Amino acid sequence: GADSSLLEEIAQDPATVLIRPPLLSVSAVVELAKNNLGADADQAFCVACHRATGGNPLLLAELLRTLRAEAVRPDAAHVDVIQQLGPRAVSRSVLHRLARLSADAVAVARAIAVLGDGAGLPETAVLAGLDEPRVAEVVRVLVGAEILSSAKPICFVHPLVRDAVYHDLASSERTLAHERAARALMDLGAVPDVVAAHLLLVPARAEQWVAELLQAAGSLAGRRGDTDSAVSYLRRALEEPAAVDKRPALLMELGMAEALLNLPEAVEHLREAGEHLDDPQQRAQCSELLVRALIFTRPPQEAVAVAQQARAELPPEYVDQDRVLEALELWAPTFGAPAAPGREARLAALRTGVLAEGPGARMLAAIAALDWALTGGAAAQCVPLALEALSGGVLVSADPILLSGSAVSVLALAEHERTFSVLEQMAVEVRRRSSPFLLSGIYYMQGWAWLARGELAEAADVLRRSGEVALSWSSTASAYTVATFAHVLIEQGDLVGAEDLLGQRGPQMPGSDADTLCQEADVALLVARARWHEALTAVEEYAAGVSPGVVNPAWVPWRSLKAQALEGLGDHDAAVRLLEEELSAARAWGAPRALSHSLRLLGSLLDEREGLDLLREAVQVAEGSPARLEYAKALTALGSALRRARQPTQAREPLRTGFEVATRCGAQPVAEHARAELYATGARPRREAFSGPESLTPSEQRVAELAAAGGSNREIAQQLYVTPKTVEVHLTSTYRKLGISSRAALADALADSRPA
Incomplete structure (x- = not known):
């Protein structure tokens, strides 16, 4: 091998010019790989070689040598082999180079491997057993050996190099090194989570300082929004013998973090914490967290029982905490819990306004506003109560999804202009908490609101993201997303996609909103496919599950779905009666989309004179509203009726506009229907629908x-x-x-x- 003293002498010569070759580009690695492995080496395989080595020439050479020695075929089917052989190939080269250096170099390299990239000189010196000036000298040698990078702060040239050095240590050596690293970093004043990262790799030592530091790290991570790390630190803290008086607080903090991730362990940790907390306010807060966790992970009756017990134990002076628990108790039937006696009367009494300034009072107002909206209240009555509940941001800060969601649902059902601004406030709060579970809920609510407006591309985008998260956390949460996304796909004409999606949902609690939404989507799909007998059977089951007293067609349009099935089966009179009932309820609610929807369907079934009047009203109602897709449907229905009434000239304008609006919404079935009707009048769609600002x-x-x-x-x-x-x-x-x-x-x- 090379004489290091001669190399050092050459390096010190003033005439020597130091050249540091840059990392190889992807194209350069592809060329070298083809030269070494054969000209027919697959492009994807060669690119994977670059990804595995980062373009480092030495690492690439070792990888290619190993691939040749192992006779690995360089094709796309063997890309995974690179990840398996890469560390082994690099390890041999790295350890061989390291072995030729001094013992101090080995100690420093191992210390940095344990500490991780970004290690400072002080902690490296402690771990390597050297003084800082000597560590600085050795770092320069390791840079020259292309083990460490010349970049600042200190780091290895590639993660594979760090892995090779780290795993050259025996398991017991690594454990001891991480314990020493934790102590050194703590003594040097490092922030708790930096120290805790090492303690996670050390078995429980029955030392109080470890528990305290891990809990501090968990608290810091939670405040920073790093919920996953908070859970890891706090769970590890539980393994240490924390003082008896500190364990309940630790359990509560851990349960709160786990609840943000919708982890089932949250229930037991919060339950145990509540059993040992002495402070009434803390117990109430713990009970609130437990109720929320139970709703998504256990039968909702358990949540109700916990809320009732907590309220019974709460001292009378904790008024707002009692209101929080009452709000959750009143809200539990949403998830399928039986409604308690007197629930309807209590919610009706809460319609007068927000009782006080605390979050509990606002939660009660929010759920009262939604209940009122669903059970016959007018939008003009319910929206002010929902806005009052949301005022000042208190409710969103305290509960950015569940009961804020009740209030914003009222706004969305009423097509209120503040719907999206409130959803934005909720999203900001959810992102601050770094909860994938809550984020999925925000995406769902945004998708639902976009769907109501007929903006199908936006709805699909956020619902797809909601589903990616929700399917990992909760079948209940994912059911909301699945049902709403299925409606989007139906409107887009993708009936096969909607069927596949609905097949992915898990079992739901009978009578819950999630169950009702999924049943509604099932019926809508059957109606879209004109499978009238199946649709009628399904809609009767769906209607039977709707809570008594819920009549708002903007929320549960079972009458119009059943009417379409009945009309398809030839029972015209029954269909008309149902649509007349729904129209009456829609007029009572007073929001444009539901009203236009009912007018359109009924107008399409009635005789020419009365039917055309209702269809013209449907267009007029939807025209100035945000509900663009319903406007397109109303225009198309009016144009179709005029064409059937032998008024082709009058039919063309609503059909043209309906076609254009439906096209903008991405609603292919409506656009195709409008186009077909337009052709039937002897006209053609305007080319302007496809170009220009309009x-x-x-x-x-x-x-x-x-x-x-x-x-x-x-x-x-x-x-x-x-x-x-x-x-x-x-x-x-x-x-x-x-x-x-x-x-x-x-x-x-x-x-x-x-x-x-």
Whole structure:
């Protein structure tokens, strides 16, 4: 091998020029891989070689040598082999180079491997048993040997190199090293979570300082929004013999973090904490957390029992804590718990307004507002109560999903202008808590609101993200998303996709909102497929599960679904009677979408004169509302009725507009129906529906305006709560429709479209 003293002499020569070759690019690695493994080496295999080595020439050479020696075929089917052989190939080379260096170099390399990238000189010196100046010298040697990187702070040239050095230590040596690292870092004043990362790798030592530090690290991680780490630290803290008086608080903090992740362990930890907490306020808070955890992980009757017991034990001076627990008790039937005697009377009494300033009073007002909206109240009555519950941000801060969701549901059902701004406030609070479970709920509610507006692309985007999270955490949570997403797919014409999606849901508590929503989606799919007998059977089961007194068709449109099935089976009179009932309920509620929906369906079944009057009213009601898809459906229904009444000229305009609006919404079945009807009148769809500023969908219009104002794709995505990819898709479509090729031309193109 090379003489290190001669190399050092050469390096010190003033005439020597130090050249550090950069990391190899992907194309360079592909070329080298093909040269070494054969010209027919698969591109994906070669790219995986770059990914495994980061383009480091030495690591790549070792990997290629090992692949040749093992006779691995360089094709896409063997990409996984690279991940298996890579560490072994690199390890041999790294340990061979390290063995040629001094004992101090080995000690420093091992210390940094234990401490991790970014290790400082003080802790490295303690762990290596050297002084700091000597560590600095050795680091330079390790950089020269291409074991450490020359970058700051100290780090290995590649994670595989660190792994090779780390795993060269025996398991017992690693454990002792992590314990020494934790003590050294604590003595040096490192933040708790840095120390705790090492304690996670050390068995319980029955030492009080370990428990205290791990709990401090868990608290810090929780405040920072790193819920996963908080759970890891706090669970590890439980393994230490914490003082008896501190264990309940530790259990409560752990249970709270686990509840944010909807982990079933939260229930037992919170239950145990509550049994040993002495402070009444802490016990009430613990009971609240336990009730919330039980609702999503156990039969909801358990949650009700805990809430009732906690209220009975609460001292009378804790008024708002009692209201919080009462609100959760009143809310539990949403998840299938039997309604307690007197529930309806209590909710009716709460309709007068928010009782006080605390979160508990606002929770009661929120659930009262939603109950009122569902059981016959008018939007004009219920919306002010919901807004009062949400005022000041107290409710959103205390409960950013469940009971805030009750209040915002009232706004969404009423198509109120503040719906999305409140959802944005809720999303900010949820992101602060770093809870995937709560984030899934926000995505679901946004998707539901987008669907009501008929903006199907936005609804699909957020519901897809909700489903990705919810399916991992809770069958109850995922059922809300699955049912709503199925409605989106039905509106888009993807009936096979809707059927597949509905088949993914898990079992639900009978009588729960989740169960009702899934049954509604099942019926809607059968109606879309004109499977009338099956639809009638399914809708009768769905209607039987709707809570007594719930009549708002914006929430449970079972009458119109059943009417469509009956009409399909030839029972015209029964269908009309049901739609007349639903229309009466829709008028009582007073929001445009549900009213236009009922008017449209009934108008389509009645005779020419009366039917046309109702259809014209349906168009008029929906025209000024945010419900664009319902507007398209009403226009198409009116145009179709006029065409059947032998008024083709009058039919063309509503059909053209209905076709254009449905196309913008992405509602293919409605657009195809409008197109077919338009052709039947002897007309053709206007070409302008596919180009020019007027062809932009509402979503494309919003994205284009934000981009024209200078927003980046990421900034726009954050503001609209969609993905950057969705923004990119909207902009690409916008450029095509406006006949431009870049963002720079957006402002002028949009300005040209506005009236002077």
